[in-house]
Amino acid sequence: xxxxxxxxxxxxxxxxxxxxxxxxxxxxxxxxxxxxxxxxxxxxxxxxxxxxxxxxxxxxxxxxxxxxxxxxxxxxxxxxx
Numbered sequence: 060x061x062x063x064x065x066x067x068x069x070x071x072x073x074x075x076x077x078x079x080x081x082x083x084x085x086x087x088x089x090x091x092x093x094x095x096x097x098x099x100x101x102x103x104x105x106x107x108x109x110x111x112x113x114x115x116x117x118x119x120x121x122x123x124x125x126x127x128x129x130x131x132x133x134x135x136x137x138x139x140x
Contacts, residue, residue: 061096065103073097 061076068075073096080096081088 061099062103065100073100076100 061080064076064079065071073093077088077093077096
């Protein structure tokens with residue numbers, strides 16, 4: 060649900076998502092969970108950016124990602140941490 064909201068409104072903030080979440084499900088989430096949501100939103104945005112920049116199938120893995128890039132008939136395999 061949160062990722063759908065973020066996809067629908069990519070410029071929204073974690074605070075905006077938290078407010079919307081508390082509006083739709085009152086008394087379910089505590090203020091201390093806001094920081095956790097901030098970290099998740101940062102992770103989701105990083106994942107989306109990597110997929111866009113790398114142009115490959117980045118699978119949300121914490122380890123390095125290889126993505127073949129062809130330059131002057133030579134395939135370069137960069138490792139992106």
